[in-house]
Amino acid sequence: MKLQTVICTILLPLVFSACNPERVHYTSELKAEMADSKIKRITNADIIETVDDLGGKISAAVEKDLTTQLQKATKPADKTKLCQLKNLPRVKAIAERYDVDIRLLGEGDIQNMKLDIKERDILDAYLYSVKQKQAPISNIQKINDTLFVYNSVVPASNLICKACYGNQETPFAVWHVGFNKREVVRRMNSSVKKKKS
Structure with missing residues (x-):
């Protein structure tokens, strides 16, 4: 026992x-x-393609949400907060879901030393294109071994340019969507698994 x-x-x-x-x-x-x-076996081309696809979808979704909220806002202080992407639950939810850094940049950010030189150069090129009345296309920059940034210019006719950057000589706004390479690869793997099953 x-x-x-x-x-x-x-x-x-x-x-x-x-x-x-x-x-x-x-x-x-x-x-x-x-x-x-x-x-x-994942090539840089595969990663760029995924970043381009996700970046386009994310920037379109947040642009639509911000435009809608700016149309509803009446107070200048509320518009300022919205332009800083504050009080936008959808933007926060997308950023968390895809583990991305979403920002709205303007002409002043060309001098923003917190941004990588590559991105500041792209912003400068975008500003030149907008001044020349050209329609700039989206751009992807590999900042380092682990970070990719998708940039997309907001159309000049969009309310965002006037509401958020109307005090600039040339009102223009650019979406910055920062992707962690590891998360991009993880998403690629999960989409491959879904296609197989």
Whole structure:
């Protein structure tokens, strides 16, 4: 009897610790981490294509949302907050869902030293194009080994340019959508899995 009691005393805590829900949660995270670390053949062209596709969809969605909210806003202070992308739950939700950095940039950001030189050069080129009455196309920059930035110019006729950057000599606005390479690869893998199943 005593041997059975000793065995039960030793085994019972082991059984309960095996059913720990944190361990299950950790296991799924571990599986995702292991899947990310598997060697896959993904080219830069594949990543650029995915960033271009997602960047276009994200910038179109947030542009539509911001335009709608600016049309509803009556107070200048409310418009200023909206232009800073504050009080826009959809923008926050998209940023969290896709793990991206979404910003609205203007002429002043050409001198913003917090931005990479490549992006500041693109902004300068965009400003020149807008002044020449040209329609600039979207652009993707590889900032470093882990960061890609999608830029897209807001059409000059859009309310965003006037409401957010109307005090500039040439009112123009540019979407900045920053992508972490690891998240892009993860999304590519999940879309491949969906197509296979």
